[in-house]
Amino acid sequence: MDFGWTLEQQRRHDEILEAARSALGPEPATTSTEFRKKWREIGDLGLLGACLPVEHGGAGSSALDTARSYEALGEACADTGVVFAASAHLFACAVPIAEFGSAAITSRWLPGMCGGDHIAGNAMTETGAGSDVARLATTATPVDGGYLLNGEKSFVSNGPVADVFVTYATTDPEAGHLGQTAFVVAAEAPGVRVGEPFEKMGLRSTPASTVTFTDCLVPGDAVLGREGMGATIFQHSMGWERACLFAGYVGMMARLVDRVTQHARRRKQFGSSIGRFQAVSHRVVEMHMRLETARLLLYRACWEMDQGRPARLEVALSKLAASEGALASAMDAVRIFGAQGFLADAGIEAELRNAVPSVLFSGTSEIQRELAARELGL
Incomplete structure (x- = not known):
C-alpha cells in the first residue's frame, strides 16, 4: 500500500x-x-x-x-x-x-x-423529484425527428449562464426507473426558458435557477445512450460527482484547518495564545481528524473507481464524510474565531454558508447512509 x-x-x-x-x-x-x-x-x-x-x-x-x-x-x-x-x-x-x-x-x-x-448545467431536480429521481414529471414525447420535452426543473446549478443542459425526462411512465431518458439540450433551443437566478444561503457565486421546457424539440441524436438509459446514466455521473465534486470540500477543510491553526497561534487571551487552551486545541484536532478521514475515504473511493469497481459503498461513505465533515469544521471555525468569525470581513461565516448545502445536493446525507446500508446488506 x-x-x-x-x-x-x-x-x-x-x-x-x-x-x-x-x-x-x-x-x-x-x-x-x-x-x-x-x-x-x-x-x-x-x-x-x-x-x-x-x-x-x-x-x-x-x-x-x-x-x-x-x-x-x-x-x-x-x-x-x-x-x-x-x-x-x-x-x-x-x-x-x-x-x-x-x-x-x-x-x-x-x-x-x-x-x-x-x-453546462445539470437539469435533473424537480419540485416533486429531489431524492426520488425515478418520478420525473418532465416528459419526452417521441415525434418525427426526435422528442418534445415538456416540464420544469426546479434547481439547475449554472442554469442562468449555461450554454447547454444535460436533462432527464420520462419517456415511459409505466416503466419506473427504466422509463427515464437523458438528453443534451442547447440553452438557445426554442422552448427553453431559464428563470431568474436564485438568492441562496451559500454558494452564491454558483448561479442557479429553474429551467422550463415547453414543446422543446430535441433531435434523436441528442439522446445520451439510448431511450430508457437515463437512470443508469444519472447514477454513473453521480458516482463521479459524489466522489470528485466533494474533493473541493476536502480542500476547503484543509484551508480551514490552516486558518484556524494560524489564528489559534496568534490570538491572545489571558496572557496566552488560545491554541494553548485545551478547549481550542482539541477542536482543531477534531477538524484535522475530519479532514484526514474524508481525504482517505475520498482517495479510496477514487482508487476503486479507477480499478473499474462499482465502489458504491466507498463513494457513499466518502461523500458523507466530506460533506458532514465540512459542515462540522466550518462551525468549529466560527467558534474558534469567535466574534470575528461571525463578521463577513473575515470570510469564515461564508465558509459555513457554503458548507451547509453540501449535505443536501448529490443525495442528502440520509440518502448516503441508506445507500451504504444497502451495500452492507441491511
Missing part, C-alpha cells in the same frame, strides 16, 4: 495550488463577467475537462488524479461557489456526454466545455 504521490502528481498539485491562489483570489464572483473570468482561468488550468478523454480536449486523468486536482482547487480558491460550479459542470454534465454521447454531440460540445468556452 503506497501513500505517496509521484513527482508528476505532486508537481501538478502544487501547480494548481499556486495558479489558483494567484488567479482566482479570495473574493466570490458577484457578476456574470467575474464568473466568466474565473471560469476561463479554471479552464486554462485544465480542470474543466480533467477526467475527459484527450481527444475531446480533456486531460485524460484518472479519478484519483482528478480528485487530487479538485482538492487543490478547493484549498486554493476560497470562492467555493465557483469551485462547485466547475465540478457540477464536469462531473454531472461533461462526464455523461463523454461516456454516452453521440459523435455529433461530443464533437459539438466537449472541446468548448473542456476549454471554458461553454458552461
